[in-house]
Amino acid sequence: MVGVLCEGQTEENMVNDFLGPELAAYGICLVPTILTTRVAAGGPAGKGGVSKWAKIEKDLxxxxxxxxxxxxTTLLDYYGLPVDSPGMSDRPTGSAADKVTHVERCLAERVSHPRFLPHVVLHETETWVFAAAEQLGDWADDLSLARELKRQADQAGGAENVNDGPETAPSKRILKLYPRYVKTQDGPVAVMELGLTALRAACxxxxxxxxxxxxxxxxx
Incomplete structure (x- = not known):
């Protein structure tokens, strides 16, 4: 079994509905756990969203x-990753892939455990939805949505290069084009329809x- 520390409900759904079934065919069992973000006095722990690295490290x-x-392993978004996370303060110049690979390497060094495989999504799981533009368009019954998502991904040089600005992050772009978009449902459905092989080729x-x-x- 492989434990997957997820940032929130969307990432958990991606594991349960998409990645888990796909990798089960190879004998790999993925079990998601959502980050614990707070513990209220006398109440249950909060789940999802995180502002400090220490909270992630504790759960790891x-x-x-x-x-x-x-x-x-982890399923954390590069967009919005806590600024005090290892590697964030000294990211190299260069591509987004270079930067996120540096952060992952620093996470591995900080946790320093042989069974830890850090993964930070470029730039968030909605990146995968950009790769599944046609599938989301079919789901929304909106071919123009698919065309525009594909145009933006091509313009960026690939789905993983759609950037992480506050107004231009993948999720913000999708919501602007498709206001009825539900992150926890529509994204996993589109990516499931795309399939693992095609997503690997695109990302x-x-x-x-x-x-x-x-x-x-x-x-x-």
Whole structure:
């Protein structure tokens, strides 16, 4: 089993509805856990969204302390990642992929555990929805939506290059074009329809993560 520390409900749904079933075919069982963000006095812990690295690190160490995981990985968005996360303050110049790879390497060094496989999504899981533009257009019954999402992804040089500005992040762009978009439902549905093979081809950083996960598959 592989524990997946997820940023929120959307990421959990992506694991349960899309990644989990796809990788189960290879003998890999993904089990999502949403970040714990707060604990109210006498009440349950809050789930999803995080502002400080310490909260992420605490949940990671809690998961890694359980020896039944073959590995623990993350499904965290680069857009909005806490600014105090390892590697964020000294990101190199260059492409977004270079920057996020640097952050992942720093996360691995900070946690320093042999079963930890950090993954930070470029730039958020809605990036994957840009790759599934045609599928979202079919779901919304709006071919012009599909065409515009594909145009923007092509203009950026690929879905993973759609940038992370407050008004131009993937989710903000989709909501502007499709105000009825429901992150926790519509995104996972579109990506499921696209499928793992096509998403890996469209998103190289995502593909590199999948390669690492597939390396955990039992030998047959």
């Amino acid at each position: 160490h809690r998961l890694l302390a359980s020896t039944h995981w073959a590995a623990v 190289p950083h995502f593909d590199a993560w999948v390669v690492k996960l597939l390396g955990l598959a039992p030998q047959r």
